[in-house]
Amino acid sequence: MYRNINKELAKIFREMAMIYEFIGKDEDKFRALTYQRVANLLEDLPDDVRNYLISGKLEEIRGIGSHTIEKIKEYIQTGKISKYEELKKLVPPDFLQLMEIPGFGPKTLKRIYEELGITTKEELIKALKDGRIASLKGFGEKKVKNMLKGLELYEASQKRLILWEALEIGRSLVEKLKNLKEIKNIELAGSLRRKKETIGDIDILVSANQQDREKIINYFVNLEDVKEILAKGDTKASVLIKQRERQVDLRVINPDEWGSALQYFTGSKEHNVHMRDIAKSKGLKVSEYGVFIASTGEKIAGETEEGVYEAIGMQWIPPELREDRGEIEIALEKKLPKLVELSDIKGDLHVHSTWTDGMNTIQQIIEFVRERYKYEYIAITDHSKSVRVAHGLSEEDLLRQIEEIDKLNKLIGFDFIKKGIEVDILLDGSLDLSDEVLSKLDWVVASIHTHFNRDNTDRIIKACENPYVTAIGHPTGRIFGQREGYPVSDEILKVAKETGTALEINAQPNRMDLNEVWVKKGKEIGVKFVISTDSHSFGNFAYMEIGVAIARRGWCTKEDILNTKSWKEIQKFVNAKRKKFGVLK
DNA sequence: GCCGTTTTCGGCCCGACTGTTTTCAGTCG
Numbered sequence: 001m002y003r004n005i006n007k008e009l010a011k012i013f014r015e016m017a018m019i020y021e022f023i024g025k026d027e028d029k030f031r032a033l034t035y036q037r038v039a040n041l042l043e044d045l046p047d048d049v050r051n052y053l054i055s056g057k058l059e060e061i062r063g064i065g066s067h068t069i070e071k072i073k074e075y076i077q078t079g080k081i082s083k084y085e086e087l088k089k090l091v092p093p094d095f096l097q098l099m100e101i102p103g104f105g106p107k108t109l110k111r112i113y114e115e116l117g118i119t120t121k122e123e124l125i126k127a128l129k130d131g132r133i134a135s136l137k138g139f140g141e142k143k144v145k146n147m148l149k150g151l152e153l154y155e156a157s158q159k160r161l162i163l164w165e166a167l168e169i170g171r172s173l174v175e176k177l178k179n180l181k182e183i184k185n186i187e188l189a190g191s192l193r194r195k196k197e198t199i200g201d202i203d204i205l206v207s208a209n210q211q212d213r214e215k216i217i218n219y220f221v222n223l224e225d226v227k228e229i230l231a232k233g234d235t236k237a238s239v240l241i242k243q244r245e246r247q248v249d250l251r252v253i254n255p256d257e258w259g260s261a262l263q264y265f266t267g268s269k270e271h272n273v274h275m276r277d278i279a280k281s282k283g284l285k286v287s288e289y290g291v292f293i294a295s296t297g298e299k300i301a302g303e304t305e306e307g308v309y310e311a312i313g314m315q316w317i318p319p320e321l322r323e324d325r326g327e328i329e330i331a332l333e334k335k336l337p338k339l340v341e342l343s344d345i346k347g348d349l350h351v352h353s354t355w356t357d358g359m360n361t362i363q364q365i366i367e368f369v370r371e372r373y374k375y376e377y378i379a380i381t382d383h384s385k386s387v388r389v390a391h392g393l394s395e396e397d398l399l400r401q402i403e404e405i406d407k408l409n410k411l412i413g414f415d416f417i418k419k420g421i422e423v424d425i426l427l428d429g430s431l432d433l434s435d436e437v438l439s440k441l442d443w444v445v446a447s448i449h450t451h452f453n454r455d456n457t458d459r460i461i462k463a464c465e466n467p468y469v470t471a472i473g474h475p476t477g478r479i480f481g482q483r484e485g486y487p488v489s490d491e492i493l494k495v496a497k498e499t500g501t502a503l504e505i506n507a508q509p510n511r512m513d514l515n516e517v518w519v520k521k522g523k524e525i526g527v528k529f530v531i532s533t534d535s536h537s538f539g540n541f542a543y544m545e546i547g548v549a550i551a552r553r554g555w556c557t558k559e560d561i562l563n564t565k566s567w568k569e570i571q572k573f574v575n576a577k578r579k580k581f582g583v584l585k
Numbered sequence: 586g587c588c589g590t591t592t593t594c595g596g597c598c599c600g601a602c603t604g605t606t607t608t609c610a611g612t613c614g
Contacts, residue, residue, distance in 0.1 A: 034586040065587050276598040
């Protein structure tokens with residue numbers, strides 16, 4: 001059975017970091033930080049840590065040293081890390097989880113543990129309510145109230161928003177703030193600007209003249225969306241909004257600080273720490289107010305983000321890459337890839353019509369897309385017959401659809417609509433339609449819609465080996481809030497590459513499948529991707545932005561994405577596979 | 586615990602807000 005040892009280790013290192021924070025010895029402060037970094041590194045590793053160990057590549061990673069390697073080896077050999085087993089005894093198990101709650105810092109928890117002898121979450125809540133904690137020195141009623149509030153917030157925020165949902169909420173707030181003419185610049189910052197797949201809080205950055213700040217902050221906290229004000233000061237405010245009980249932070253800065261503030265509030269934290277560290281080694285100091293020469297305090301950048309990076313000797317880094325996954329080193333060498341952009345997309349190759357479960361006829365789709373998008377082609381890819389709930393198409397149905405598309409294309413004057421199918425991959429890996437009918441199509445997406453509980457690597461590999469399959473649809477099958485993906489090995493990346501099969505980046509907001517980790521891994525071995533919306537209605541075509549965000553976070557350039565190319569180029573890709581399998585001369 | 590064209594020892598990002606304080610610690614991002 002597939003086992004994610006990277007994740008297991010990351011969890012242990014993260015817990016060890018928290019235990020050290022809880023213990024709170026000064027000399028352990030930075031040890032905790034290091035463990036935290038190691039946990040992040042392990043989680044981001046594109047391949048099994050054991051392979052890194054064997055190839056000797058683990059010790060080359062900046063931030064992983066000899067002691068970490070020893071611990072990882074110990075875990076692989078014995079299934080345990082003795083240091084971790086020792087540390088675990090020093091803190092009540094509930095307290096590790098409690099440390100994630102706003103207002104529950106390590107210092108606070110340690111005193112509650114030591115002075116009141118509390119060891120469980122339940123007891124702690126009781127002590128908050130009966131006044132025992134408020135009576136501790138340095139604690140007070142307000143602090144206790146905030147801790148109880150933190151508990152509530154934590155429970156509500158356990159469900160993170162998916163990117164699309166957060167973008168919609170964030171953008172609507174930005175629109176409302178734009179009513180204020182005092183606002184010079186406004187932008188969504190934080191993980192939303194980095195386009196992470198799930199979002200906790202929403203951050204909004206605004207620039208304005210000093211004297212207008214108060215007005216802007218007051219306007220913000222009094223928006224009808226606001227349910228509760230969490231904090232409010234001269235330069236920032238935090239509120240809880242009604243939509244999905246989200247926390248939204250607004251920060252107001254001066255126009256000449258826009259670049260440094262945007263850089264700072266975009267994060268990630270790891271990216272900023274690393275960047276500032278490098279700045280420091282060059283005698284510079286970076287804060288949200290600008291880049292300064294440390295010795296003189298002279299400001300040398302801050303108005304634009306480009307200027308901030310340039311002052312430290314780096315290329316501007318696209319927000320989607322700012323996760324401290326190597327982008328800083330490459331930016332110093334000025335060798336960042338030029339990432340794919342939404343405007344590079346030339347067509348959508350996964351679209352459903354009323355022939356199965358889509359909301360619109362092919363005719364209507366043509367009109368809508370040609371009016372709203374500058375696409376050169378789209379592929380109609382309805383379901384095949386075994387997907388009964390969607391009234392999937394039989395061979396005969398598909399032949400009739402092909403005829404209709406021919407007629408419609410004639411009206412347009414060129415082959416705008418490509419003939420496609422989303423054909424089901426059956427349990428044994430064979431396809432739901434005959435090769436004969438598939439051979440008549442321009443584009444064949446093969447997808448799994450059944451048997452999610454088994455390892456489906458074999459089915460996908462077999463589908464890749466069909467000469468007519470041009471892409472694998474939503475390859476890992478996950479749906480946010482419904483199910484995790486089925487187990488599947490990264491062997492499919494190699495097979496996709498070798499067989500000349502594209503892998504889909506499905507841009508449906510609750511799928512985002514492949515995700516950025518898979519995409520980055522695939523890109524590194526030369527897999528071609530296709531970004532598709534899997535549209536079932538007009539509104540769905542806008543999801544392309546989500547798919548492009550995944551590709552960008554996976555470091556993809558235009559070259560990695562098939563549907564940035566003309567149809568002629570795509571046809572070459574399709575024909576190359578058919579030739580390879582000997583079904584086309 | 587990690588790291589080093591200033592260092593193998595002595596550093597490790599930086600500032601705002603809150604509450605409980607009379608000058609600051611803790612927490613957060």
